[in-house]
Amino acid sequence: MSGSDHGKINTVISAWLCIAIGSAVVLYSGSSPFSLALAAPISIAGVVLLVFGIGMKNEESVDYKIIKNWEPESDLLPDAGGPMYRIDTTLVEPIRTSVLCGRCGNVHWSEGGRPHSFVCPICEIELWRDEEE
Ligand SMILES: [Zn+2]
Incomplete structure (x- = not known):
């Protein structure tokens, strides 16, 4: 496993931790304005991290596949007075x-x-x- 893969997995794990902590604060302290104010930013940060972590991973593998498997379409080019x-x-x-x-x-x-x-x-x-x- 390469170093960058490890970093992505860490990002996803931290994201889940943020969401879990955010949810736990609400569960154990009740939905008082104080606990919501505390939990919401943590949960939102977790969701953002999660999307970022997963998006980062997918984007790279998809890009790599496209580059790897890409080939030009076989189409006819207009004959502009010489071999195109x-x-x-x-x-x-x-x-x-x-x-x-x-x-x-x-x-x-x-x-x-x-x-x-x-x-x-x-x-x-x-x-x-x-x-x-
Ligand atoms: Zn030819």
């Missing part, structure tokens, strides 16, 4: 690059970053070639 293409490189390891050929809509995956040149394997058209330095 779209290059997307993943943000997380393993680094892979997808090339969407605008002519046939084929998405080709390759390992690593953007290649220096690319020929679509379907329509055998050179989509780009970097100038030699």
